[in-house]
Amino acid sequence: xxxxxxESIPIFDEFAEAVRRENYCPLPDDWVVGFSDVVGSxxxxxxxxxxxxxxxxxxxxxxxxxxxxxxPFPFVFGGDGASFAVSGSDAPAASAALAAMxxxxxxxxxxDLRVATIxxxxxxxxxxxxxxxxxxxxPHCVYAMFDGGGLSWFEAEAKRGRYALPPAAPGAKxxxxxxxxxxxxxxxxxxxILSLIVAPRGDDPRFxxxxxxxxxxxxxxxxxxxxxTLASLGVANPGKAIALEAAVTTASGVSHARAxxxxxxxxxxxxxxxxxxxxxxxxxxxxxxxxxxxNADFRKFDDGLRMTLDCSPVFADAxxxxxxxxxxxxxxxxxxxxxxxxxxxVPSITERGHVHFVxxxxxxxxxxxKAMKARFGGGAAAPATAA
Numbered sequence: 140x141x142x143x144x145x146e147s148i149p150i151f152d153e154f155a156e157a158v159r160r161e162n163y164c165p166l167p168d169d170w171v172v173g174f175s176d177v178v179g180s181x182x183x184x185x186x187x188x189x190x191x192x193x194x195x196x197x198x199x200x201x202x203x204x205x206x207x208x209x210x211p212f213p214f215v216f217g218g219d220g221a222s223f224a225v226s227g228s229d230a231p232a233a234s235a236a237l238a239a240m241x242x243x244x245x246x247x248x249x250x251d252l253r254v255a256t257i258x259x260x261x262x263x264x265x266x267x268x269x270x271x272x273x274x275x276x277x278p279h280c281v282y283a284m285f286d287g288g289g290l291s292w293f294e295a296e297a298k299r300g301r302y303a304l305p306p307a308a309p310g311a312k313x314x315x316x317x318x319x320x321x322x323x324x325x326x327x328x329x330x331x332i333l334s335l336i337v338a339p340r341g342d343d344p345r346f347x348x349x350x351x352x353x354x355x356x357x358x359x360x361x362x363x364x365x366x367x368t369l370a371s372l373g374v375a376n377p378g379k380a381i382a383l384e385a386a387v388t389t390a391s392g393v394s395h396a397r398a399x400x401x402x403x404x405x406x407x408x409x410x411x412x413x414x415x416x417x418x419x420x421x422x423x424x425x426x427x428x429x430x431x432x433x434n435a436d437f438r439k440f441d442d443g444l445r446m447t448l449d450c451s452p453v454f455a456d457a458x459x460x461x462x463x464x465x466x467x468x469x470x471x472x473x474x475x476x477x478x479x480x481x482x483x484x485v486p487s488i489t490e491r492g493h494v495h496f497v498x499x500x501x502x503x504x505x506x507x508x509k510a511m512k513a514r515f516g517g518g519a520a521a522p523a524t525a526a
Contacts, residue, residue, distance in 0.1 A: 141167035142226040145213055145271065145283070152275040155354050158440045160347050163270035163286045168260040171230040172269060172289065173237055174297050175199045176220030177244070178251040181509055183219075184502040188250075190480060192505070194320055194383055195244045195252060196220045197482040197496050199237065202313035206236035209486055213271045213283030215290075215441040216496040218504030220252070222290050222441060224269065230256065236314070238307035243315075247386050254304045255297035262289040272440075279491035280434040284441060291338070291442040315390045317486040317493075320383045321409050322431070324478035324500040325371035330451045332366055334474045334499040334507040335458070338443030343468035350444050356458060357438070357448055364448035366479035367435040367497055372428055374410045381406050421489035430491050435481065437497040445504060447479055447497045472511025476501030 148164045151157040166172075175196070177183065183192050199221040200214050207229050214223035225233045237254045244252040259269050268287030275281050296302060337353060339346040357364045374380075381402045388398035411417065412424040438446040450458075455475060462471040478500040485493040498504055 141169055142228055146211055148273055150273045150275045150281055154274060154438060157272050157274035157284055158350050158354055160286050163272045166224055166259045166269045166271055169227040170224050170259045171227060171256050172259060172262065172293055173223045173233060173256045174293055175237060175252055175254045178253050180219035180505045183250065184505055189502055190379065191248050191250065191383060192219050193480065193482040193498050195248055195250055197484060198315055198318055199240050201315050201318040201484045202236040202240045203233045205314035205316055206232045215283060215285060215439055216436060218498045234304055238304045239311040239313040242307045243313050243390055247389060253297060255302040256304060257293055257302045262293060265292060267292045277433045280494060282436055282439065284439055286440065286442060288442055312390045312392065315387050317484050318387050319483040319485050321375055321380050321406055322481045323373040323375040324480050325367050326478045327449050328371065329361055329449050331455055331475045332477065332479045332499050333448045333450055333455045334503040335446045336443060336504060336507045336511055337462060337469055337471045340468050340470055345468050349465050349469055353444060357446060360450050360454055364450050366437055366447050366449040367432050367481060369429055369432045372431060374413060377406060427488060431495050434493060435495045435497050447499055447503060470511055470515045472507040472514060474499060474502060474506035474510055
């Protein structure tokens with residue numbers, strides 16, 4: 140059955156294998172792709188609100204996951220939004236959750252969230268494709284990655300106003316259970332946190348080799364460029380963390396006052412367990428923190444390579460020089476900042492498959508995309524034909 144497609148494809152436990160384009164499997168025709176992005180995210184960065192932008196982007200994934208009773212489905216976090224795919228039978232629930240998240244983002248965060256969906260068959264009719272692979276960051280945590288040009292094409296169409304979802308039903312709220320933002324920023328250990336986007340220009344076969352080379356360079360960096368390690372995990376600024384989590388909690392229908400009390404209590408309890416490495420019931424704070432670092436989603440592929448790396452300025456210079464030499468067939472953008480940040484989706488603190496979305500704390504992928512647009516005039520170009 141096509142509804143079981145995603146769970147049936149193999150899992151690659153090496154990132155270098157997961158980005159090889161020959162390993163991707165086409166989505167079934169009857170599946171549906173969803174897209175979201177925060178309108179004006181660059182302005183939000185300038186206002187110091189990038190953490191809120193990340194929360195909204197991760198909130199899309201949480202809302203859809205909860206609407207599907209947390210059945211596995213492919214998704215990718217993009218910093219200021221997210222893309223995903225679901226079976227045709229799950230599409231109505233996912234679309235309703237996406238529309239509700241857009242309303243909630245506007246009302247609670249004053250951030251406008253663009254949301255759209257499209258059947259895979261329509262993407263193929265336009266000459267693109269949507270293919271997916273599963274990457275096992277750990278034995279407990281699996282992420283999806285996409286190829287085929289379909290996501291990039293659909294993003295461009297959605298930004299033109301096509302395929303937009305209608306407003307949510309009156310009173311509809313997204314279920315954001317498990318969405319959390321209690322970790323503080325992780326300062327760079329090697330000198331700089333580099334947010335990087337590399338996208339193909341057309342169908343040049345050299346792009347696959349470039350991705351392989353960039354991934355090998357990153358893997359050869361100290362700690363493979365990981366921006367989130369056990370040593371870098373620390374608690375967030377209490378005021379910001381409590382305010383954001385309280386805002387998320389209001390989606391369940393509680394008042395702002397009660398939500399803030401609950402968020403403060405959860406924050407204090409989390410700090411206590413983390414600092415003292417406590418255990419309670421089936422929860423082990425030390426094991427949980429180790430899993431946070433291991434499960435961190437700091438590199439991905441969605442019609443292009445995205446990475447958030449902790450590296451030296453010399454390494455960043457070398458990487459950017461290599462990309463500059465490939466500008467006849469690849470678009471790219473990079474942004475340097477002092478720290479990385481996490482936004483988390485933790486359906487259960489006693490199960491080890493919790494996911495943690497990484498971005499640069501100074502603007503991350505949003506600013507890398509801005510740099511790419513400034514350099515090339517139009518951002519990432521989708522392949523002209525299906526990959």
